[in-house]
Amino acid sequence: MKKSVRRSVINGNLHAPASKSLMQRAIAAALLTDGETTLRNLTFCADSLAALSVIRGLGAKVTQSTECLAIHGGISPIKRTLNCGESGLCLRMFTPICALFSSELTLTGEGSLRKRPVTNMELPLADLGTFCSTENGFLPIRIRGPLIGGKTEVDGSLSSQFLTGLLMALPLAPNDSEIHMTNLKSKAYIDLTLNVLHAFQITINRREDRYFIPGNQRYRACDYSIEGDWSGAAFLLVAGAITGSVKVDGISSVSKQPDSAIIDVLRSVGADVHMDENSVTVGKNRLTAFEFDATDCPDLFPPLVALAANCDGRSIVRGVSRLIYKESNRAETLRDVFAELGISIVIRNDEMIITGGKIAGGRVFSHGDHRIAMSAAVAGLTAESAVTIEGAECIAKSYPVFFEDLKSIGGQVDE
16 A cells, blocks of 8 residues: 655644553553453554564453443463464563463464574573473464463563563562563563553552562453553644644543654654643744664654654664664664655764755655654655655554554644
């Protein structure tokens, strides 16, 4: 599928899509209860659908109505092979959860997920009583429990997602556990995990880089509403900042989501920003270059590049090392895609340097990366000629109705 975005003036209100990060965590927690959990404010993006497929394979009963999902938990696997689609969180979160079962299960995936290394899971899981093997450090993963708990050390330099999986699984182990994290990135995502666990009445104690997890706990079913997604909203807010005005409802001003940091950047560049408890309004102004460290919120790189392309001067975004194992090598992909549009991006060590200027327009390829497609679309709003995005269907991974939403607030979007 291709989409073309032409120069536009943005003006309108939107409700933020639900957070796929929080929905996947809530789906996993619901599986681990022995009752029925109700999830509200849903997103049926590809990553959330992958998580639902996995819990069905693990024995959960899922009923969908127009406004909510009812999930009746309890692990009793009915499938031996579980497909995580292209979701890194799904894979890393459910691997420890699968270790709660004593028979061997296999986790696999599709597309770029098959190229992401998973070696950091094998030794910690062995420390905690399970068998885990990979295919030379990549998918598929074979896992066999039972997970018994204990002490282990985990390297968090590539991702915090495996820690999320351990924090979700270990409360059900028979023994207490202690995890020592080294080089933990994206710490705010662990705050999201702990918030979800608290909603399901799970207790975890954190002291600096150590996590203490009492065993023999019980997940309690609950009624849980998914927060609006700051990651998806960031593209809409940048659109308002560069060409018009947009109000996005359904995103919390006190959210633990790391991508809420987009507000700090928008204020620093000079955009008009007004924030209420559950909404943000951003309007166009003269925008100046900025510096920002995105190490703990790497998903902000694509909207920040679209923003920087519309700022006067050279902007610097740090944290490039976090972009290697995304749906694409996202730093190189952003550089190449925006070069096609006439914008210079230089990658120097851990920095990305973006020189703002005229966006020429042109034809680009998404590289199968949902955030690249959305970044190019936002760039098209101020381009001299249309930006045509090949492979635009990849937005289904996180924000299936992105182009419809962009069109509803004035974006000139064509097939």
